[in-house]
Amino acid sequence: MTAVGDIAKYLGDAGTRAALLDMLLDHVYLSLVPLVVSVVLAVLLGLLCHRFRQVNATLIGMSNIVYTIPSLALFAIIPALIGTQVLDPLNVIIALTVYTTALLVRPVAEALAAVPAHVTAAATAMGFRPLRRFLTVELPLSVPVLAAGVRVGSVSNISLVSVGALIGTGGLGTLFTDGFRQRYLAPIIIGIVLTLVLALVVDLLLVLLRNRLTPWARVGKP
Amino acid sequence: MIEFRDVTKRFDDGTTAVNGLDLVVEAGTITVFVGPSGCGKTTSLRMVNRMIDPTSGTVLVDGEDVLGVDPPTLRRGIGYVIQQAGLFPHRTVLDNVATVPLLTGWTRRKARQRAAELLELVGLPAELGHRYPVQLSGGQQQRVGVARALAADPPVLLMDEPFSAVDPVVREGLQDELLRLQAELDKTIVFVTHDIDEAVRIGDKVAVMRTGGFLAQYAPPAELLTRPADDFVAGFVGKDRGYRSLSFVDSSGVEVAEVATVAEGSASESSPDWRLVVDADKRPQGWVAPDGSVVPGGSLYEVGASIRGALDAALSSPSGLGVVVDAGGHLAGVVTARQVLDVIESRRG
Amino acid sequence: MIFADAFAWLLDPVNWSGGKSIPVRVGIHLLYCLGAVLGASLIAVPLGLYVGHTGRGGVVLVGGSNALRALPTLGLVTFLYLIAGGGTVGVLIGLIVLAVPPILAGAYAGIQDVDRGVVDAARGMGMTGSQRLWRVEVPNALPLLVGGLRNATLQVVATASVAAYVGIETLGRPLLDGLRVLDYGQFVGGAILIAVLAVVLDVVLAGVGRLVVPAGLRLSAAPAGRTRSRRTQRGRREEPVPVESGGSTA
Incomplete structure (x- = not known):
C-alpha cells in the first residue's frame, strides 16, 4: 500500500509532527471554546424560551435560519460585520458559537419544559425562589438532554472547524487544503483520522462528565 | 387555624x-x-x-x-x-x-x-x-x-x-x-x-x-x-350512605351471646346447630355447618369498634352469627343482625 | 455597505447569463443536494425504521451515526476527489455522509417515540409485524421523519458550497471567488443565494410534511390553551408548556 508508506514517510518528519500537534491544539481550541460559550448562552436563551412563549417561537425560528447560512459564509462574513481581520481565529470561534447556540437552544428549552410540573410545583411549594429553583432543580434535571445536545454540538464543531481552512484558519482542516493542493493523500488521511479521534475523545470525556453530573439518571428500578 | x-x-x-x-x-x-x-x-x-x-x-x-x-x-x-x-x-x-x-x-x-x-x-x-x-x-x-x-x-x-x-x-x-x-x-x-x-x-x-x-x-x-x-x-x-354512616355510631348496647365451639382439628360430627371452630388460643377459624362440613367465616367484629362492624360481621357470617373478638383476636361471643338492628332502631327512638 | 454590494452583484445581468450564471449554479447546487438527500434517504430511512421497529442495534446505530457526524466534509471531499480522480462522486458521497445521521435519527426516533400503548393495541388487534410497521408506526413516525429530512436538507444545502473547492460549479463558487479577490459583494451575494435556497427547500419540505402527516397527529401538536398536556418520554414534540400556577382547578 503506497498510502501507508506515504503516511509513514509523512509522519517521519519531526517538523511535520510538531506542525500536526499545533494544528491539533488549534483545532481543539477553535472547536471547544465555542462549545463552552454556547452552553452558557443556550442555557440563558433556553430559560428565556421556557419562561416566555413569544421568545420561544422567535428564537426557535431564528435558530433554524442560522442553520441555512453556510458555515463558510459565516466564517468570512464576520470580519465584515465586527471588523476583525480575515485570518483572525475569532471569526471561526464566533461563527461556531452562533451555530452551536442555535443547535442547543431548542433542546435546552425542551428539557426545561420536560421537567415534570409536579416537581417544580413541589419546589415552589417548599419555598424555592425562582433563581434557586432554576439552578438546583430545573437545570440539573435538564442535564441529560443538554448533554445529548452538547455531544452533537461538539462532534459537529470538530468537523466544521475544518471548513475554516478555506479562509486560512482551520486547525486540522489545513491538512485537507494542503493535501488537495499537492494532490497528496497522506495529510488528508491523517487529518480525517485525527479529527475522528479528537471527536471520539471529546465525546468520551463529555459522557464521563455527564455521568458524573447525573448519578440519578442511571439507577435501575428495584 | x-x-x-x-x-x-x-x-x-x-x-x-x-x-x-x-x-x-x-x-x-x-x-x-x-x-x-x-x-x-x-x-x-x-x-x-x-x-x-x-x-x-x-x-x-x-x-x-x-x-x-x-x-x-x-x-x-x-x-x-x-x-x-x-x-x-x-x-x-x-x-x-x-x-x-x-x-x-x-x-x-x-x-x-x-x-x-x-x-x-x-x-x-x-x-x-x-x-x-x-x-x-x-x-x-x-x-x-x-x-x-x-x-x-x-x-x-x-x-x-x-x-x-x-x-x-x-x-x-x-x-x-x-x-x-x-x-x-x-x-x-x-x-x-x-x-x-x-x-x-x-x-x-x-x-x-x-x-x-x-x-x-x-x-x-x-x-x-x-x-x-x-x-x-x-x-x-x-x-x-345509611349503611356507611354506621361507621360513626358506637356499638354500646349490643349484647354479645355465647356460641358453641369446637377445637380446631377435632373430629366433626353432625349437630343441629352451627358451631364455631377455634384454635388453641380461642381465635376463630371458621364454622362447622349442621351437616358437618367446615366453611370459612365472615368478617370479625372487634369489641368497641363502630356498630357498622358488628352488623357486617353478622351479615357476612355463613351462620348468621357475627363473630365478636377482643383486641387480641380472641373469641368474645357472637351477635345477630336482628340484635344490632334493634339497637340502631332504639337509638333513633 | 456589504449588503448593497451583494445586491448589486445579485442584480448584475452579467451574472444571470452564460455557463457560470446564477441559474446554472443554482441548478447544479440543487442537483447535488437532491442526489445527496435521496441517496442518504435510501440508506438511512430503511435502516432507521428497521432498528426502531425491532429495537435491535439502537446503541450501535446512535454511535455509528455520531461517528459519521464527526467525519469532516472537506476532508472527505478532498480525499474522495484524489482517489476517485474527480469531484462529482466525492462531493456526492461527502454530502450523503453528512445527510445520513439526521435522517437516521429522525426515522429511528420517530418509530421509537410512537406511544407504546398504540403499538400494543395494534398487536392486540392481531396486526403482524409488518402491518404494525406500515399502518401504525410509520404514520406516527412521520413528523419526526420529515423533521430529519428537513435537518439533512438544511445541512446539505449549506455544505454543498464546499464542493466548489474541488471544482464543482455550485453556489460555493461565488463564495470562494469572492473570498480570493476580497469581493464581499459577490461573497455575500452567494451566501444569500444559498440561504434563500435552504429556506425555500425547507418551506417546501414543511409543506410536504403537512400533506403526508396524518391529520390526527397534526391536531395533537396544535397548542391547546391552558391544558396540561402529557409529554412523550423524550419531549421531542412541540407541546404547550405546563403552566406552573395557572389553572388547575382539581
Whole structure:
C-alpha cells in the first residue's frame, strides 16, 4: 500500500509532527471554546424560551435560519460585520458559537419544559425562589438532554472547524487544503483520522462528565 | 387555624374556580375538601400557600393574611404533599426529605439527621435514604413526600390528592399511617380528594364542594352521611350512605351471646346447630355447618369498634352469627343482625 | 455597505447569463443536494425504521451515526476527489455522509417515540409485524421523519458550497471567488443565494410534511390553551408548556 508508506514517510518528519500537534491544539481550541460559550448562552436563551412563549417561537425560528447560512459564509462574513481581520481565529470561534447556540437552544428549552410540573410545583411549594429553583432543580434535571445536545454540538464543531481552512484558519482542516493542493493523500488521511479521534475523545470525556453530573439518571428500578 | 373569608378565584379564561368561600379549618384537625373535578378544591388549597392568589377575599393562617407574607417564606412554613409526590428525581431520598431544612439554613449534617428521623417516623427503612425516588414504589414515594413535607415541622400541612395515584390496598395503609401520625403530631391538615370514602375515613370535618366553586356542606363525616344538606351532597356521598354512616355510631348496647365451639382439628360430627371452630388460643377459624362440613367465616367484629362492624360481621357470617373478638383476636361471643338492628332502631327512638 | 454590494452583484445581468450564471449554479447546487438527500434517504430511512421497529442495534446505530457526524466534509471531499480522480462522486458521497445521521435519527426516533400503548393495541388487534410497521408506526413516525429530512436538507444545502473547492460549479463558487479577490459583494451575494435556497427547500419540505402527516397527529401538536398536556418520554414534540400556577382547578 503506497498510502501507508506515504503516511509513514509523512509522519517521519519531526517538523511535520510538531506542525500536526499545533494544528491539533488549534483545532481543539477553535472547536471547544465555542462549545463552552454556547452552553452558557443556550442555557440563558433556553430559560428565556421556557419562561416566555413569544421568545420561544422567535428564537426557535431564528435558530433554524442560522442553520441555512453556510458555515463558510459565516466564517468570512464576520470580519465584515465586527471588523476583525480575515485570518483572525475569532471569526471561526464566533461563527461556531452562533451555530452551536442555535443547535442547543431548542433542546435546552425542551428539557426545561420536560421537567415534570409536579416537581417544580413541589419546589415552589417548599419555598424555592425562582433563581434557586432554576439552578438546583430545573437545570440539573435538564442535564441529560443538554448533554445529548452538547455531544452533537461538539462532534459537529470538530468537523466544521475544518471548513475554516478555506479562509486560512482551520486547525486540522489545513491538512485537507494542503493535501488537495499537492494532490497528496497522506495529510488528508491523517487529518480525517485525527479529527475522528479528537471527536471520539471529546465525546468520551463529555459522557464521563455527564455521568458524573447525573448519578440519578442511571439507577435501575428495584 | 386557617380561615377563608369570602374567597373568590376567577381565572383569566373566565372560569370561576372558587366562589365566595367562607370556611374555618380548626387547628390540630384534618379537614378534607372533597368534590368532583372543577369544584375548586385544589385551587382553595393552593391559595393557602399562595401557589395561587385569590381574586378577592382573604385567606388567613393563624390570623395573619397570607397576602402579607413573602410567598417563599410562607411556603417554607407550610408542608405540601401532592399526588405524584413531586420528589426531586436527581436527589436521594434523604436529600429530598432534607430540602426545606436546608433552605431554611440548617447545616447539611443536621438536616440529614432530621431527614433520617422522619423516614423512620413515616415507616421507611433507613437504607432507602440513599436510593433515588425512581427506585421506590409508589407508596414509598408518597411516604417520602409526607416525610419531606414534615421535615421543618410546619404546623400546617396541605395535602393535594396525595394517595390518589396508588392502589387501594396501599392507599388504605397510607391513610392509617396518616391518622397515626396525626395522633402523634397534631398538625392542622387540609386534605384534598375526589374520593368521598377517603374523605369520610380520615376527615375530622369534610367540606363538600360543587362544580363552579361553591361550598355545598361543611360538616363532620357522620353528619354528612346522615344529614346531607341537599340532593347534590346526598348524591355525591353515594348510595349506601345509611349503611356507611354506621361507621360513626358506637356499638354500646349490643349484647354479645355465647356460641358453641369446637377445637380446631377435632373430629366433626353432625349437630343441629352451627358451631364455631377455634384454635388453641380461642381465635376463630371458621364454622362447622349442621351437616358437618367446615366453611370459612365472615368478617370479625372487634369489641368497641363502630356498630357498622358488628352488623357486617353478622351479615357476612355463613351462620348468621357475627363473630365478636377482643383486641387480641380472641373469641368474645357472637351477635345477630336482628340484635344490632334493634339497637340502631332504639337509638333513633 | 456589504449588503448593497451583494445586491448589486445579485442584480448584475452579467451574472444571470452564460455557463457560470446564477441559474446554472443554482441548478447544479440543487442537483447535488437532491442526489445527496435521496441517496442518504435510501440508506438511512430503511435502516432507521428497521432498528426502531425491532429495537435491535439502537446503541450501535446512535454511535455509528455520531461517528459519521464527526467525519469532516472537506476532508472527505478532498480525499474522495484524489482517489476517485474527480469531484462529482466525492462531493456526492461527502454530502450523503453528512445527510445520513439526521435522517437516521429522525426515522429511528420517530418509530421509537410512537406511544407504546398504540403499538400494543395494534398487536392486540392481531396486526403482524409488518402491518404494525406500515399502518401504525410509520404514520406516527412521520413528523419526526420529515423533521430529519428537513435537518439533512438544511445541512446539505449549506455544505454543498464546499464542493466548489474541488471544482464543482455550485453556489460555493461565488463564495470562494469572492473570498480570493476580497469581493464581499459577490461573497455575500452567494451566501444569500444559498440561504434563500435552504429556506425555500425547507418551506417546501414543511409543506410536504403537512400533506403526508396524518391529520390526527397534526391536531395533537396544535397548542391547546391552558391544558396540561402529557409529554412523550423524550419531549421531542412541540407541546404547550405546563403552566406552573395557572389553572388547575382539581
